[in-house]
Amino acid sequence: MTNIFNTIKEGFIEIFNNPLSIAALLGLMIVILALISFKKIKLDSKTMARIGLALALATILDFVKIIDLPNGIGSINLGSVVPIIVIALFYGAEIGMLTGLLFGLINLIISPYIVHPLQVLFDYPLPYMAVGLAGYFKNRKLIGASVGMFFKFIFHFISGFLFFGQFAPDGWSPALYSFVANASYVGSNLIIVIVLLLILPIETVFKKVFAVSQ
Template sequence: MKMKMKNNTLFLVEVAVFSALALLLDLVSGFIFSRIWPQGGSVSIAMVPVFLMAFRWGIKGGVATGFLLGLLQVVSGQAWIGHPVQGFIDYFLAFSVVGLSGLFVHSIQQNVKAGEKKKAIWIGTGAMFIGSLLRFLCHFVSGIVFFGSGAPEGQPVAVFSLIYNGTYMLPSFILSAIVVSLLYTSAANVLVRKTA
């Protein structure tokens, strides 16, 4: 009972800390890239803390951290919301689904504990790609439904949304995968949660 309560407390603290770190990373990148994507979005490593929580705690850690990141973006005034449904999709849903990369937590942790860092990194990169792709799909759909008027004349809305969201999501995935891989290469044992 005592150990379970300690784990719950640790989980809540880590979700709060990693969500705040993700917001800070997003603020920095938003400041740097704000003029490039006028309707929101930027090349960012804000997904890194979400991925780390997903790889430490599984889906619940990743989804909780992603959801809280979306909430923090909204309450801090960083969110660009034109419609409540768009706000839900672009912030709450988009960052929550990044946490689904936690589906691979057991495989990653087992490989790290077995000293198979390269295998863990490959599995983790695949997991990060899935999480990033799911986030991209949320922004892509939102772009079609809510931002279609921003498409250049004669360009299909789907193509506009694909290009607009792809130009920051692909680099964000690549940068996040590099950062997480470097962290796992240098400090894998620290990043794997100790279980009782």
């Protein structure tokens, strides 16, 4: 019996001494929690049509690139996450996260940058799903957008730290490089998102752009 407990203990120690194992556990836990959350969602045809339109708009805006950043960091675009945020603000976080997850998969298909299966999880589905957290701040759209983008940054930071450390300049640690690179990438996109949310009348946009007949 003692040997069994020692084996389990050694297994846990090995897992928590390995950053990849910790990231894999974290990703698995988030996916499980998301699936549990998605079970609560009830989609009608109108909601699905609006999600589809949001995904189409997000994809189009993603193609409008202002700056392409090197080494797979990403690009500064014309607010591709804004349609996801708008859906989240009007339908809630669960549908917002589902929309973000679907957009992450679309983004992976259209412009993949793959170095490791775990990196794919942390650079595509999870960060865009995190944008949907804006739905928890329905009456505070800027705070909601900032929270969603902050967690998007966290996922990209983990990916950058684990898988892109070789691009760090001399004298930089992988953590510092990932922080600076992803803070620049996500922060610049957040500024564009905030500007768009400030100048666009969100309720009017939702009613007109996302209008779908009954």
